[in-house]
Amino acid sequence: MxxxxxxxxxxxxxxxxxxxxxxxxxxxRRNWFALSFLPIWLALWSLGGIVAVYALFTEFQLFLLVWLCGWALGWLYAASTIAWQLFxxxxxxxxxxxxxxxxxxxxxxxxxxxxxxxxxxxxxxxxxxxxxxxxxxxxxxxxxxxxxxxxxxxxxxxxxxxxxxxxxxxxxxxxxxxxxxxxxxx
Known part of the structure; x- marks a missing residue:
């Protein structure tokens, strides 16, 4: 051998x-798993946020407003992770x-x-x-x-x-x- x-x-x-x-x-450092997973997650997360904003404007709900604050933090974290790893x-x-x-x-x-x-x-x-x-x-x-x-x-x-x-x-x-x-x- x-x-x-x-x-x-x-x-x-x-x-x-x-x-x-x-x-x-x-x-x-680039993590290829994160770079392949996070854009898909971010697209679906964005879609969920758009639906939640539409629902909020249709009928105001305090829970939905609080949820959107958490949604925004999650979106920023995922986007900043992608930006950091690429650039x-x-x-x-x-x-x-x-x-x-x-x-x-x-x-x-x-x-x-x-x-x-x-x-x-x-x-x-x-x-x-x-x-x-x-x-x-x-x-x-x-x-x-x-x-x-x-x-x-x-x-x-x-x-x-x-x-x-x-x-x-x-x-x-x-x-x-x-x-x-x-x-x-x-």
Whole structure:
């Protein structure tokens, strides 16, 4: 029986050099089950919402109004999950004494800057597993709470790089540690 050699996989993140700065660019992880299921669910969910709005205008019902509020939240969650997986991503860079983390998707962009002098305990983390619902989690809703890079910032633990595996997170922690002051890794 022949033994097949396993190729060493490349990482998903890219380090981009732009002039005087470097940044880590991380595309969103695509889950093909979610991307095939959610558009169908969203179409049926939209149809249900249209029927409910029609019924609400025909005869006002408080229950239906409350249900439509939940319907809208479900619709936004499904649409944002699709948008994140198709077009979203994260960037991480160190510049001017700040660690800057941004998440972007269509119609949504969030960028936070952390004072590098206040960062402690920079380390890799395992990130969420498939069974913890990782395929449906997006930084649009869980910003700073999931990811394979973590650090302590004051009394809060910050997570980044939600679309990566633990091994790649370890590589990026090493990359970041070389660019942060020595106190950040402690």
């Amino acid at each position: 022949a033994i097949k050699q396993v190729a060493v996989p490349d990482g998903r993140a890219r380090i981009i050099h732009t002039g005087l700065t470097e940044e880590i660019v991380i595309p969103a 979203g991503g994260e960037t991480i860079r160190v510049e001017a004494g700040k660690l800057i983390h941004s998440c972007r998707a269509p119609l949504w962009n969030r960028e936070l800057a952390y004072d590098v002098a206040q960062i402690r305990g920079l380390s890799p983390d395992r990130g969420p597993s498939f069974f913890e619902g990782a395929q449906f989690q997006t930084p649009l809703l869980t910003y700073g709470r999931i990811g394979v890079i973590k650090f302590h910032y004051g009394a809060k633990t910050i997570h980044m790089a939600s679309s990566l595996d633990e091994a790649e997170g370890r590589q990026l922690v090493d990359w970041l540690a070389a660019r942060l002051p020595l106190s950040a890794g402690q």
